[in-house]
Amino acid sequence: MRDSVASFTFDGDRDDADHVSGAPVERELVLGSEDPRDASLEERPLSEDVAWTGRIFNVNRLQVELPDGRHAVRDVVRHPGAVAIVALTDEGRICLVRQYRTALDRVTVEIPAGKLTPGEDPLEAASRELLEETGMTAGKIAFLTTIASSDGFCDELIHIYMATGLEFSKSSPDADEFINVDLVELSELVDAVLDGRIEDAKTVVGALLCDSISHRLNFSQEEE
Template sequence: MRSAADDLTFDGDRSSQDHVSGVPQARDLVLGEDDPRDASLEEHPVSEDVAWTGRIFNVNRLRVKLLDGRTAVRDVVRHPGAVAVVALTDEGRICLVRQFRMALDRVTVEIPAGKLDPGEDPLDAAHRELAEETGMQAKKMAYLTTIATSDGFCDELIHLYMATDLSYHQSSPDADEFINVDLVDLSELVDAVLDGRIEDAKTVVGALICDAIAHRLAPGEAAGPVNDPAGEGELDG
């Protein structure tokens, strides 16, 4: 299988490369698939097989047809999706979890997060993960945004929420999760993100969104409910 993949992989081999990227254009922002030219960029799957099955995700191998008619192999991590929660206390502190990440071989500092159960509503998952990992329960939960964690090889989407009006109850982490919980001033977390001391992507995005919201609100203006652009409706409460 490896030799077959090598035959269909063009990374690093430019001997037959004869095309260039589109000329840079100064224009208004146009999102993916909203530009008529995007249709000509599509790769068309010819086949897809499960190469590896894991507890949390699968790795599938796709054979795709390229724009010039050639075929290539794309290995894609198929993930059920996840949620992450920026939990903000009345004192302006962010709830962070400390846990050992085997992939990095060290303890990381992150906002609470977890994968979606099959068919689970992301809003319900956000409440569940926050309570399980930190013991915090939120009376208000507002949708912030959705991020693709690494769309070059993975289809995982993480839905980010902001939790407010918090109260502490007993935590209940998974059997294989060992977590310590910190309450850190939001400005200190933002500084750590800007200094490059926080590397976790969902935590970086969550902190910067909170900072942007704080700066965009007019003096004395209260933050209203945030609408979910995916069409799930108002996610406040």
């Protein structure tokens, strides 16, 4: 029985793996699924069942067929997506929220963020979350990028926006959210990211994006 189950499912045991990775190729950047070779990497879903239903996300169990024909089990967190906001004051300070994270058992320092409701426009969600968590309204919000938070097991996409022209109104966090808000020099946050003192992925990306944009703008102005 055990042998027959092992022959049907494959979850990363290398005992009988006989394939190798593709040889390194020097080339220009080609995004995923745009390279003809990528077709040989694809897994074919055979079934998907909800293994666990939560308040924020579900965990689904998939049976897939691997490129070599064997079958494997994939546990995937299905998440509706989220937004995160890099909110900058006119004085060059970035708005950060301090919040206790049960999963890490400590308070983290992050840019404001929140979950999308099904069908919600991410731009509208960014304005809503910024106001709810920090009490700030923005005169202008611009899209920066989208990141996959942990694509090895989760389909969550976080849409990151930059908010400027900030004015303080009144915060309204969720009933189970307890938040303190800081306004920190952007350069100080970037230094903390580069020193490894900021671990939150969306905050790392948001800070480095701002730093990169700032340097590119300064470079363009120097060229002129």
